[in-house]
Amino acid sequence: MEPIARKPRMGVNGAGRAALLVMGAAGVLLASVANAQEFRGTILGRVTDPQGAAIPHVTVVVTNEATNVASESLSENDGAYAVPFLIQASTRSRRRSPGSRASFAPA
Numbered sequence: 807m808e809p810i811a812r813k814p815r816m817g818v819n820g821a822g823r824a825a826l827l828v829m830g831a832a833g834v835l836l837a838s839v840a841n842a843q844e845f846r847g848t849i850l851g852r853v854t855d856p857q858g859a860a861i862p863h864v865t866v867v868v869t870n871e872a873t874n875v876a877s878e879s880l881s882e883n884d885g886a887y888a889v890p891f892l893i894q895a896s897t898r899s900r901r902r903s904p905g906s907r908a909s910f911a912p913a
Contacts, residue, residue: 848890853881860885866870867900868892 853864864881868889881887 844895846891848888849892849899850888851886853885853887865902867898867902869898871896871898880898 851866853866855860855861860881860883860887860891862883863880864885865877865885866881866887866889867876868875868878870893872895873893876891877889879887879889
């Protein structure tokens, strides 16, 4: 009678199972983070004079016309500004610089 040849086991040992569990959990967490989307927007701009020169330290105010909630930002030395976390709506913007009158424009 011939001996029965056994095939090697191809199972996963305890450490391998733990590693698979950790990788699976990490995959689920990364998938949920990757799926998240921001529903708010940001208005970016640059404050300049009619000749195109930057105007620093201008207060930019963006107001949601539906809720009358205002968000402010101050322009940088190069005139750049950002007003983040805005809910999608019709807005009104106002720009004020020290010593000048406010100006209005649609945002």
